[in-house]
Amino acid sequence: MPLDIPTLYAVMLLLAVLMALWVCFMAWGQDSSNPLWAWAQGLGTFDVALLMYGLTGVLPGPVISVVNVVAGAGTFALMLLAVRRFYGLSGPGLWVWAPLLVNPASALMFSEHVYLRSLSINLMYVLQITLILRVLLDPKLEHSGRGRYMLLFGFCAQQLVLIVRVCMVLAGATPAFSGALSNGFVALLFVATLVTVLGNTLGFAYMIMERSERRNFELAMKDMLTGLSNRRAITDVLLTAVARAQRQGQLLSVLMLDIDHFKKINDSYGHQAGDKVLQGVAQILQSRLRAQDQIGRFGGEEFLVVLPDTGIEGALTLAEALRAAVESTPTQWGVHRISATISIGVRGGMVTGADTADGLVGAADAAMYRAKQTGRNRIEY
Numbered sequence: 001m002p003l004d005i006p007t008l009y010a011v012m013l014l015l016a017v018l019m020a021l022w023v024c025f026m027a028w029g030q031d032s033s034n035p036l037w038a039w040a041q042g043l044g045t046f047d048v049a050l051l052m053y054g055l056t057g058v059l060p061g062p063v064i065s066v067v068n069v070v071a072g073a074g075t076f077a078l079m080l081l082a083v084r085r086f087y088g089l090s091g092p093g094l095w096v097w098a099p100l101l102v103n104p105a106s107a108l109m110f111s112e113h114v115y116l117r118s119l120s121i122n123l124m125y126v127l128q129i130t131l132i133l134r135v136l137l138d139p140k141l142e143h144s145g146r147g148r149y150m151l152l153f154g155f156c157a158q159q160l161v162l163i164v165r166v167c168m169v170l171a172g173a174t175p176a177f178s179g180a181l182s183n184g185f186v187a188l189l190f191v192a193t194l195v196t197v198l199g200n201t202l203g204f205a206y207m208i209m210e211r212s213e214r215r216n217f218e219l220a221m222k223d224m225l226t227g228l229s230n231r232r233a234i235t236d237v238l239l240t241a242v243a244r245a246q247r248q249g250q251l252l253s254v255l256m257l258d259i260d261h262f263k264k265i266n267d268s269y270g271h272q273a274g275d276k277v278l279q280g281v282a283q284i285l286q287s288r289l290r291a292q293d294q295i296g297r298f299g300g301e302e303f304l305v306v307l308p309d310t311g312i313e314g315a316l317t318l319a320e321a322l323r324a325a326v327e328s329t330p331t332q333w334g335v336h337r338i339s340a341t342i343s344i345g346v347r348g349g350m351v352t353g354a355d356t357a358d359g360l361v362g363a364a365d366a367a368m369y370r371a372k373q374t375g376r377n378r379i380e381y
Ligand SMILES: Nc1nc2c(ncn2[C@@H]2O[C@H](COP(=O)(O)OP(=O)(O)OP(=O)(O)O)[C@@H](O)[C@H]2O)c(=O)[nH]1
Pocket: 225, 258, 259, 260, 261, 262, 263, 264, 266, 270, 271, 272, 273, 274, 275, 278, 299, 300, 301, 372, 376
């Protein structure tokens, strides 16, 4: 298939500009420290680097060469900044911007030595991509989702393209930079570069989207104060547990826990101290549950615990352990040690086809109120 290089170039440039505008649109309204802005700026500099190829013969050669390599180095430096910001890392050190100086210096110094020029500039790019890959592969960072794999694949492919370019220059197969698009094979390498930048941009946008989806899910299902499941999430857990216990004829127990005289704690030490007590109690309760047990904050100072495959005796033993643990672990608030106790209502045993999640909660709740009425810091079932 004959390759019309000027048309190909025009399409590439248009695509690259649209890509930058698309990311700007995504970042619009976000704080300037948002990783998407850094990525959009990186795409902007990529567009400038690309534009230089089209201006060959229009602007003086050294100007084109210098602007191209500065923009190229800027693209990778800004993408590194974007990836670091995504992971909440501080900006890269000043030395990461060094290729912005080294590259034009190489371009000018080695203007007559194609091999040296290409070697030093492309090795700088390789170094910059290595720094990006290092962040993406850092085992100390919390990675999740598929967007990161797209980015890893894209940067590895880009690294490969760069290495091919260096090899081609060293083998004398092609000029490093002199109206590069006049050569069909070099034009193909540029297409490969554009495709990887496009793939990386999709990957990065996907990473951002996955994270915001995760955050929305947490907001919808987590209680922000204690970090436990919220009422909706723990109710879903209970509905599933009831259905499974009915289907498989298994035991299921439910505990309803309520902090005693919590209003007094708020009134004596303030609302913030009350929040700290709630967090402390939540932590104590959670730390004493088995992996299969689930806990959620059901109301203000009320918690619901779902114990699959647990009969009344097991539930009462656990309830006593929880009660004793809360009683013996006061919360430190400044100079004060605030003691709290809990009352617990238990509903445990077999679940019949007539039982419902609401019914189990109602029974545990009624037992909990009996515990309150008969002196608090107790368990009823
Ligand atoms: N600090 C804080 N207080 C809360 C929160 N949610 C509910 N409360 C308070 O919890 C208190 C609950 O008071 P009551 O329902 O009278 O219960 P109590 O004082 O624990 O009394 P008993 O349950 O009968 O032992 C109220 O003062 C609520 O304002 C919260 O998220 N943070």
